[in-house]
Amino acid sequence: MTHWGTAVKALTTLARLYVDDVDRALPALHALTGEEVGLRFPYAGVEVARIAGFLLVAGTDEALAPFRDTQTTVLVDTLDDLAEFLAAHGGEVLSGPNEVPTGRNATVRHPGGVVIEYVEFAS
Numbered sequence: 001m002t003h004w005g006t007a008v009k010a011l012t013t014l015a016r017l018y019v020d021d022v023d024r025a026l027p028a029l030h031a032l033t034g035e036e037v038g039l040r041f042p043y044a045g046v047e048v049a050r051i052a053g054f055l056l057v058a059g060t061d062e063a064l065a066p067f068r069d070t071q072t073t074v075l076v077d078t079l080d081d082l083a084e085f086l087a088a089h090g091g092e093v094l095s096g097p098n099e100v101p102t103g104r105n106a107t108v109r110h111p112g113g114v115v116i117e118y119v120e121f122a123s
Helices: 022-033 083-089
Strands: 011-017 037-043 045-051 054-058 072-076 091-098 104-110 115-121
Touching: 011 022, 022 037, 022 054, 083 091, 083 104, 083 115, 091 115
Parallel strands: 011 054, 072 115
Antiparallel strands: 011 072, 037 045, 045 054, 091 104, 104 115
């Protein structure tokens, strides 16, 4: 049996939704989930909003282009052990760790091509 132990613990995963306008996208997601927006902030030319298990990234096609390869966002307990995690499981850091409005993030391309943004919220 393969041991999948890790030094990085996923707390939750957010489905990334790329939209042209957060205000137009939120009402349907609010009705679907019954949740209110948890976070909302501008970042690097786009607007980001979290509602339930969704992370909306909004902007023009041009503004969204640098983000579109990232397929999901994973909230983790720490990014401090990311190098150890990647040594054990493969992958390459595409960006980060970076300071972001919510804490720190890093974007990683894993074996097989999946691109994941890892976020460690500030305490």
